[in-house]
Amino acid sequence: MTTSGRFSASPEPTLAHALVERVLTKLGLRERPALDLAELNALYAAVSANVPFDNVQKRIWFASSQTTPLPGGNPNEFFNNWLQHGTGGTCWPINGAMYALAHALGFNARRIVGSVIVEGYPRGANHGSVVVSLDGINYLVDAWMASFKVLPLMSGKPSSTGHGIHDIRAVPMESGFEIISYPGFNREQPLPLRPEPEYDPVDHAFFLARYDRTKTVGFFNDAIFVCRHFPESILTMGRKSKFHLAADGTLTKTEPTEVECKTSLVEEFGLSEEIVEKLPLNVPGGVAPPGL
Numbered sequence: 001m002t003t004s005g006r007f008s009a010s011p012e013p014t015l016a017h018a019l020v021e022r023v024l025t026k027l028g029l030r031e032r033p034a035l036d037l038a039e040l041n042a043l044y045a046a047v048s049a050n051v052p053f054d055n056v057q058k059r060i061w062f063a064s065s066q067t068t069p070l071p072g073g074n075p076n077e078f079f080n081n082w083l084q085h086g087t088g089g090t091c092w093p094i095n096g097a098m099y100a101l102a103h104a105l106g107f108n109a110r111r112i113v114g115s116v117i118v119e120g121y122p123r124g125a126n127h128g129s130v131v132v133s134l135d136g137i138n139y140l141v142d143a144w145m146a147s148f149k150v151l152p153l154m155s156g157k158p159s160s161t162g163h164g165i166h167d168i169r170a171v172p173m174e175s176g177f178e179i180i181s182y183p184g185f186n187r188e189q190p191l192p193l194r195p196e197p198e199y200d201p202v203d204h205a206f207f208l209a210r211y212d213r214t215k216t217v218g219f220f221n222d223a224i225f226v227c228r229h230f231p232e233s234i235l236t237m238g239r240k241s242k243f244h245l246a247a248d249g250t251l252t253k254t255e256p257t258e259v260e261c262k263t264s265l266v267e268e269f270g271l272s273e274e275i276v277e278k279l280p281l282n283v284p285g286g287v288a289p290p291g292l
Contacts, residue, residue, distance in 0.1 A: 012204050013074050015104040023079050035106050048146035052088040052228045055220035063280035073208050075100035085275040090220050091144045092128045092211035098143040099130045108133045113199035117192045128207050145181050146229035184234030185243040186291040222286025228269050238292035
């Protein structure tokens with residue numbers, strides 16, 4: 001599937017072998033994974049623990065001349081930014097990179113698109129994700145959800161990753177599935193994702209076009225948002241608040257000062273001092289995810 005306009009001519013990006021090896025090394029994987037479920041889970045767990053969901057590069061882009069494409073849409077750029085600065089991206093770039101890495105390693109991966117159902121956000125192809133097929137079973141490999149374990153999607157059957165605070169589950173629907181996850185800063189309100197069969201699969205150009213659309217719509221343009229999943233906790237920095245979700249489900253909210261915020265972004269979230277210093281101030285009264 002392609003899109004109209006300048007994006008339709010976008011070639012499928014490939015990751016150089018040397019870049020893949022550098023990424024695997026930083027992920028803590030000593031060798032390329034075998035093409036089986038155990039190794040796919042190992043790869044996904046490493047991405048879940050090391051690549052944040054954030055809008056850092058995007059916020060910096062908005063404070064620039066805005067003459068270049070949105071940052072990280074090309075997986076090569078995404079991973080080079082991550083290697084140098086520890087930054088990730090929002091759903092389109094982070095899952096575009098997840099797809100590119102899985103594909104480069106030989107997995108039967110494909111990009112899919114669906115709708116995250118959240119108040120105040122337009123529905124309809126608003127979230128890019130990734131599926132890997134192994135032995136006839138589709139597995140959701142979504143770097144935004146960072147569930148540490150891939151989620152099997154078997155027609156008519158519910159499933160769960162069963163991973164504590166990182167657990168996500170699939171609920172069968174007439175049109176496919178509803179994927180249920182909870183943000184690290186709000187354990188009361190789920191964020192359902194409904195994959196849309198008409199967008200399975202899509203290509204790189206489609207991801208780019210949808211990412212470009214977020215210049216004018218979305219929760220991640222006006223205020224800082226960084227979420228980092230660790231095996232035993234989830235840390236979130238949003239607007240002026242910091243959230244720590246412990247393994248037992250205890251959620252703690254603090255209001256760090258600007259200096260404390262910068263220190264935390266470097267020491268706890270793993271961003272480079274250089275990139276943190278480039279972050280612009282939040283837009284007063286700007287849009288942010290509900291609950292922040």
